[in-house]
Amino acid sequence: MKITLQICFLLILHLFFHISSSQFLPSNTTGYACNLSQTASSCQTYAFFTAMGPNQLDLASIGDLFSVSRPMIAKPSNITSLTSPLVPNQSLFIPLTCTCNSVNTTTNISYAKINYTIKGGDTFYLVSTTLFNNLTTYQSVELVNPTLVPINLTIGQDVIFPIFCKCPTKTQLQNQINYLISYVFQPSDDISSIASRFGSTTESIVEVNGNRTIRPTETVFVPVSKLPELTQPAPINVSNSQRTTERTSAVIGLGVGLGVCGLVLILMGCFLAYRESVWKKRVGRKKDDGESKKNEAGVSLMADVSDCLDKYKVFRVEELSEATDGFDDRWVIQGSVFKGYIHGKPYAIKKMKWNAYEELKILQKVNHGNLVMLEGFCIDSEDASCYLVYEYLENGSLYTRLHESNVDMLNWRTRLGIAVDVANGLQYIHEHTRPRVVHKDVKSNNILLDTNMRAKIANFGLAKSGCNAITMHIVGTQGYIAPEYLSDGIVSTKMDVFSFGVVLLELISGREAVNIDGKALWVEVHENFNGKEDKHIHNLKGFMDDVLLKESCSIDSVMNVMSIAIACLHRDPSKRPSMVDIVYALCKSDDLFFDISQDGLSPRQVLAR
Numbered sequence: 001m002k003i004t005l006q007i008c009f010l011l012i013l014h015l016f017f018h019i020s021s022s023q024f025l026p027s028n029t030t031g032y033a034c035n036l037s038q039t040a041s042s043c044q045t046y047a048f049f050t051a052m053g054p055n056q057l058d059l060a061s062i063g064d065l066f067s068v069s070r071p072m073i074a075k076p077s078n079i080t081s082l083t084s085p086l087v088p089n090q091s092l093f094i095p096l097t098c099t100c101n102s103v104n105t106t107t108n109i110s111y112a113k114i115n116y117t118i119k120g121g122d123t124f125y126l127v128s129t130t131l132f133n134n135l136t137t138y139q140s141v142e143l144v145n146p147t148l149v150p151i152n153l154t155i156g157q158d159v160i161f162p163i164f165c166k167c168p169t170k171t172q173l174q175n176q177i178n179y180l181i182s183y184v185f186q187p188s189d190d191i192s193s194i195a196s197r198f199g200s201t202t203e204s205i206v207e208v209n210g211n212r213t214i215r216p217t218e219t220v221f222v223p224v225s226k227l228p229e230l231t232q233p234a235p236i237n238v239s240n241s242q243r244t245t246e247r248t249s250a251v252i253g254l255g256v257g258l259g260v261c262g263l264v265l266i267l268m269g270c271f272l273a274y275r276e277s278v279w280k281k282r283v284g285r286k287k288d289d290g291e292s293k294k295n296e297a298g299v300s301l302m303a304d305v306s307d308c309l310d311k312y313k314v315f316r317v318e319e320l321s322e323a324t325d326g327f328d329d330r331w332v333i334q335g336s337v338f339k340g341y342i343h344g345k346p347y348a349i350k351k352m353k354w355n356a357y358e359e360l361k362i363l364q365k366v367n368h369g370n371l372v373m374l375e376g377f378c379i380d381s382e383d384a385s386c387y388l389v390y391e392y393l394e395n396g397s398l399y400t401r402l403h404e405s406n407v408d409m410l411n412w413r414t415r416l417g418i419a420v421d422v423a424n425g426l427q428y429i430h431e432h433t434r435p436r437v438v439h440k441d442v443k444s445n446n447i448l449l450d451t452n453m454r455a456k457i458a459n460f461g462l463a464k465s466g467c468n469a470i471t472m473h474i475v476g477t478q479g480y481i482a483p484e485y486l487s488d489g490i491v492s493t494k495m496d497v498f499s500f501g502v503v504l505l506e507l508i509s510g511r512e513a514v515n516i517d518g519k520a521l522w523v524e525v526h527e528n529f530n531g532k533e534d535k536h537i538h539n540l541k542g543f544m545d546d547v548l549l550k551e552s553c554s555i556d557s558v559m560n561v562m563s564i565a566i567a568c569l570h571r572d573p574s575k576r577p578s579m580v581d582i583v584y585a586l587c588k589s590d591d592l593f594f595d596i597s598q599d600g601l602s603p604r605q606v607l608a609r
């Protein structure tokens with residue numbers, strides 16, 4: 001019974017997808033078999049990729065799609081300029097980490113796992129055929145994501161796209177075949193044209209792929225001893241003339257990139273530019289406009305940060321491993337962040353995959369007391385990992401402090417101080433960096449507290465996705481994400497303002513951003529604080545943290561912060577205050593507090609100004 005149902009379901013799925021699929025399905029639709037007794041379990045390889053779609057005509061968006069940095073594509077592809085736009089149908093080599101994965105008891109298939117976040121209108125078929133240019137198939141996507149229902153995808157859901165690849169066997173390696181390039185067979189191709197294009201031979205291609213008719217859209221593995229050099233069009237010069245003419249609100253991401261063959265620490269810069277008017281109109285965005293600005297910023301960025309390498313201490317892997325007892329679970333702070341002592345000093349050590357490099361190096365460009373400081377880094381080429389080493393903050397995250405610890409509840413003065421600190425940090429990244437930086441993941445988890453309860457903003461890990469992400473990836477945390485970003489993917493400093501408003505609500509109410517029923521705190525506030533202002537004070541008493549009520553702190557001060565929070569949470573981003581306004585308004589709240597408490601100025605109050 002159960003099996004019949006499953007078969008019916010599969011049939012329906014197939015019918016659904018076949019409507020739009022061509023009759024030329026590759027014969028190895030679910031992937032290409034691998035055998036661990038013949039090949040390594042993983043290898044570095046490349047896929048030949050043709051930049052086609054209108055959203056793919058720059059290295060940054062292709063890098064984002066495949067989770068690699070621009071230099072990692074530029075180098076093997078013989079491209080010298082990271083910022084020049086690509087021409088339609090430009091050829092690229094995309095680096096892949098190919099692994100052999102077991103799908104059931106009898107079969108293992110090899111692919112590179114690429115994370116993709118679903119956006120509106122996506123289906124497995126469309127993403128495979130249009131974005132990944134048939135380097136995978138929807139059947140294979142279904143196979144490696146068995147828990148997902150292909151006809152019921154939700155926006156923001158993470159899906160693994162298995163990019164077909166193969167690792168050379170031991171015999172092939174002995175015969176100087178170092179890579180099997182993944183190439184999608186085109187209607188105009190035949191084996192001998194592919195052989196001459198990649199500097200391979202017809203015989204060796206047949207040997208790897210079998211002596212059979214290869215159909216268009218099927219992946220062919222081209223054995224080569226070294227990557228062929230691609231001929232690229234001359235880079236298009238980017239005009240710098242209008243760089244200073246317009247104020248743009250830009251999103252920039254700086255990433256640590258680890259080159260394929262060694263230590264290449266490079267800055268990934270990318271951004272989206274929008275005029276203020278875009279917020280008002282939302283529709284009818286002019287793509288070309290944004291594109292040209294993107295390039296300008298990339299150019300200036302590369303110039304600004306070329307000296308980043310020598311600012312930091314380079315740690316050895318052994319040092320970090322020793323500091324954390326070999327990255328033992330006991331030392332985990334959160335996720336892949338470990339606490340470790342090096343020469344007696346505690347550090348927070350964040351471990352990343354070599355192709356993740358997403359953690360942003362924004363911190364090396366900005367330097368502010370309310371941003372967590374990066375102390376150094378480490379690259380482990382053997383394990384293909386990269387580590388960022390940060391200052392360690394004793395009092396953990398604001399989230400833990402507010403929602404998970406029963407001891408030592410934060411009083412209103414401390415909470416206000418934390419709000420001012422975070423506002424100062426955000427104001428700094430929004431106003432004093434060019435192009436502007438948007439954090440994109442402001443939440444109590446990413447606000448850390450030092451011994452003096454001063455707050456610092458951490459985790460710029462998502463800011464990178466901001467680069468190309470206008471429609472590609474929805475990132476962020478439920479309960480903090482601004483509605484316009486969720487619906488339209490619009491990135492601006494005002495989305496950080498929104499998230500900051502949610503943090504203020506947490507500070508006032510002591511409650512989590514999303515309650516156990518999945519309802520966002522800000523939605524509740526929209527419902528309860530929409531009427532006349534004079535009712536707000538009454539509602540506020542019901543909303544406030546009991547700890548604060550008992551403390552009998554100044555209700556005016558709390559109400560002032562509540563009004564700021566409500567303003568931050570305005571549905572229309574253009575109506576939200578800027579961080580500059582917020583810092584000013586919060587300091588006023590601080591004054592209100594001290595007018596009443598009358599116990600003099602604390603050191604932190606002085607610092608907050």
Ligand SMILES: *[C@@H]1O[C@H](CO)[C@@H](O)[C@H](O)[C@H]1NC(C)=O
Nearest residue numbers: 027028031032033208209210
């Ligand atoms: C593709 O599938 C055919 C059988 O359908 C098999 O003979 C061939 O070896 C497969 N190719 C690869 C590269 O796995």
Ligand SMILES: *[C@@H]1O[C@H](CO)[C@@H](O)[C@H](O)[C@H]1NC(C)=O
Nearest residue numbers: 034035036037038106107108
């Ligand atoms: C894997 O390779 C070994 C030795 O080369 C062979 O004995 C075995 O049958 C292969 N397994 C599969 C599933 O092809």
Ligand SMILES: *[C@@H]1O[C@H](CO)[C@@H](O)[C@H](O)[C@H]1NC(C)=O
Nearest residue numbers: 034035036037101102107108
């Ligand atoms: C398939 O993968 C499993 C685990 O990954 C491994 O134990 C097994 O030997 C593999 N089989 C083949 C034929 O490679």
Ligand SMILES: *[C@@H]1O[C@H](CO)[C@@H](O)[C@H](O)[C@H]1NC(C)=O
Nearest residue numbers: 050051052087088089090186
């Ligand atoms: C790019 O390639 C596609 C298909 O191969 C073709 O239809 C299109 O005309 C090409 N575009 C350019 C600008 O060469």
Ligand SMILES: *[C@@H]1O[C@H](CO)[C@@H](O)[C@H](O)[C@H]1NC(C)=O
Nearest residue numbers: 030031103104105106107143
């Ligand atoms: C395992 O998966 C492969 C590829 O999808 C399929 O051809 C094969 O029939 C499956 N075997 C079993 C026992 O399910």
Ligand SMILES: *[C@@H]1O[C@H](CO)[C@@H](O)[C@H](O)[C@H]1NC(C)=O
Nearest residue numbers: 067114115116158353355356
């Ligand atoms: C891909 O997504 C999964 C699940 O969301 C996550 O655990 C994994 O770390 C991601 N991998 C990369 C390389 O980002």
Ligand SMILES: *[C@@H]1O[C@H](CO)[C@@H](O)[C@H](O)[C@H]1NC(C)=O
Nearest residue numbers: 021022024129130133134217
């Ligand atoms: C991928 O294959 C489908 C048919 O299977 C075809 O319609 C589509 O144009 C192909 N995409 C590319 C980029 O070649």
Ligand SMILES: *[C@@H]1O[C@H](CO)[C@@H](O)[C@H](O)[C@H]1NC(C)=O
Nearest residue numbers: 149150151152153154155157
């Ligand atoms: C689709 O997914 C949502 C949440 O992921 C679930 O609530 C809903 O029941 C699903 N619908 C179907 C038809 O499976």
Ligand SMILES: *[C@@H]1O[C@H](CO)[C@@H](O)[C@H](O)[C@H]1NC(C)=O
Nearest residue numbers: 202203204206207210211212
């Ligand atoms: C492929 O098979 C055809 C006939 O089936 C044969 O004539 C040809 O020589 C074979 N090619 C190779 C390289 O084995």
Ligand SMILES: *[C@@H]1O[C@H](CO)[C@@H](O)[C@H](O)[C@H]1NC(C)=O
Nearest residue numbers: 078079080229230231232234
């Ligand atoms: C690779 O790029 C360089 C510089 O752009 C160029 O001189 C060279 O001809 C290119 N190689 C090939 C094979 O086109």
Ligand SMILES: *[C@@H]1O[C@H](CO)[C@@H](O)[C@H](O)[C@H]1NC(C)=O
Nearest residue numbers: 233234235236237238239240
């Ligand atoms: C591009 O700009 C550089 C200097 O900015 C100049 O030397 C070069 O000739 C320009 N190239 C083209 C094709 O305009």
